[in-house]
Amino acid sequence: MTSSTPTPPTASAPAATPKKVRFFRFSALLPFALITALIVAGYLIFFDRLVKRGLEATFTAMNGARVEIGSFDFSLLDTSVQTRGIQWTDADAPMKNLFEIGATDFTLQSSPWSVGKFVVTRMAVEDLRFDTERTTSGALPREKNTSATGPSTDAGASGNMAASIEAFAKGIDYQAIAGKIGQPEDIPAVRLGKELEDKVQARSDLWKERLPGLTDLSDLQATSDEIQAISRRKYKLPEDLPQLRKDLDTLKDAKQRLHAKQDALKQARQGLQTDMNELQAGYAQVNALREAKLKDLLIDPQGDLFSASNILSALLGASLVDSARKYLGYYDKFKGYLPEQKQTAEAKVVQQERARGTTVDFVRAGALPSVYIGQIDVSGRYETAVLSGTVRNASSDLTYQPLLLNVDFRDAQNNANLATLSGSMSGTKQGLNSNIQLSLRQSPLQRLTSGVDNKYLAGMDGKADIRAVLNDTPESLSLALRIEGRDVGLKLKPDSMGKDMERLLSAVLTRIDLLTVDLAYVRTTGPDGKLRTTTRLRSNLEPLLNARLRAYVDAEVAKFNRELRTRFDAEVDQALAPLKQKLDGFDQSGTLSAALGDADKLDAARAKLEQDLEQKIKAEENRLKSKANDRLDKQKEKLENKLKSLR
DSSP states (O other): OOOOOOOOOOSSSOOOOOOOOOSOOHHHHHHHHHHHHHHHHHHHHHHHHHHHHHHHHHHHHHHTSOEEEEEEEEETTTTEEEEEEEEEEETTEEEEEEEEEEEEEEEEOOSGGGTTSEEEEEEEEEEEEEEEEOSSOOOOSOOOOTTOOOOOOOHHHHHHHHHHHHHHHHHTOGGGHHHHHOOGGGSHHHHHHHHHHHHHHHHHHHHHHHHHHHHOOGGGHHHHHHHHHHHHOOOOTTTTHHHHHHHHHHHHHHHHHHHHHHHHHHHHHHHHHHHHHHHHHHHHHHHHHHHHHHHHHSOOOOSGGGOHHHHHIIIIIHHHHHHHHHHHHHHHHHHHHSOOOOEEEOHHHHHHHHHTTOOOOEEETTOOOSEEEEEEEEEEEETTEEEEEEEEEEESOTTTSOEEEEEEEEETTTOOEEEEEEEEEEEOSSOEEEEEEEEEEEEEHHHHTTTOOOSSEEEEEEEEEEEEEEEEOSSEEEEEEEEEEEEEEEEEOTTSSOHHHHHHHHHHSOOEEEEEEEEEEEEEEOTTSOEEEEEEEEETHHHHHHHHHHHHHHHHHHHHHHHHHHHHHHHHHHHHHHHHHHHHHHOOHHHHHHHHHHHHHHHHHHHHHHHHHHHHHHHHHHHHHHHHHHHHHHHHHHHHHHHHHHO
């Protein structure tokens, strides 16, 4: 053990003064206070800005285009949050906002159950507007997405419709009639007519040689003279009875000559008639070929080439399908903003799986999500409509509670209900289940197809009640669309088709008193992972357009066919004119009939004269016989008298 002895002070050194003990060293507290003040000041000054920048960066990355927050105000005392001027850029149209929010106001819930969670009991969203214009582009510098596809139309139906109308328009080409008919020598009926013309000429030459000899009645002149001489002769009977008998024999000889001539003329006339029938049959065959050729040239209005279903598919169907795809794109974009659903399990299962080191992210079944907003009160406007509604159970895990949506759109002036958007979205282990319903009342149809690039349709006039029901499951997505409109018109794009096509469609696509359309759109994922879509369109417009189209087509076809028939007949008639002329001149039956008539008259005169002579002879014979009988009776009487006298 050591000890120290204090040294006594000397005369030259003063005695030491003892120091005071202090609890705070102000020299050290001042820097701490300064640092603390800077931290508090930094929080007060920069916290809102940092959170605002962080939210903008997060939302921008999620959206793929700029999301800007005008102001962000967080109150530490009551944990309230207020934002102003949120602009959410449409990634597909960087010069437009998908939506714009004027202001939001909510208070974070602070409770032991929500530690480390973003929980809001009620949020107010005011001045919500859709599809607003931007002053600057909200696009991010990135490479163009070459895999993106624009609006697609039903190429098959459009192609079929265009092909059908183009075929019809081409067929109704008046300038092409001459080409359709062709040269006369190329027409089968004309070629056959030329062959028949040669045949008619040959037969006509033959009959020209035969007819003069057949119709020459000079060989009957002597017979005629004899008959006339006999008819003028006066008989004195009984002295001229031998002459009478001789004249009767002469008439019988004349009968044989006359009948021979008559038979020759009748046979010639029959032969001529046979030739006429044969040539007329040939001419009928020419006409049959002529009609067959004309039938091939004429347009047949019967057939499904002009079916209204093709027009509906190419015009209305394609536009509605593209509109459906457009609005489903918005839905898919909204789905992309939703967080992926986590698998849920009981607490014991979660502990066991995590103890095994699994990478599957489980949450406790029924546990409060990391982000949960009980109710969002939405107000704003869309064009001329004022919207108001609620969104319930907005959370980062839709398996906790289904998201419920109910928004009404009303006319600010008339306070009439214009539209209602409602539905629910819930999460399952397999994925998302959605049921969303949209009802529009007297909505302009032009808005339905706006932004859709259809090849032929420029838009639709009129208003309609529209109801759309969307059902989305992990297996498939379906959209059922119902449209009921009155006084509807379809507008065609100018110069999108030929004049004939435009005239046809303009004639049938006139005002429609009542239009009903049902569109069923289904999208499924095939075994190969590719999306497959099926559409079915039903409308009362199809039978109406079919009737209009049929009437128009029938009228146009009838008009065209009349013109074609007129020109065809003119060509063929001119080519067959020599044949027709020769056929008309071939009939010499009149000449034969005239000669036969003269022979018949002469024979009739002969027959009458012969009958008269026979009657005269018979009368004379009867007179002579009667006279002989009288003489015999007298002699008999004399003889009887002598016998009586002898007795």
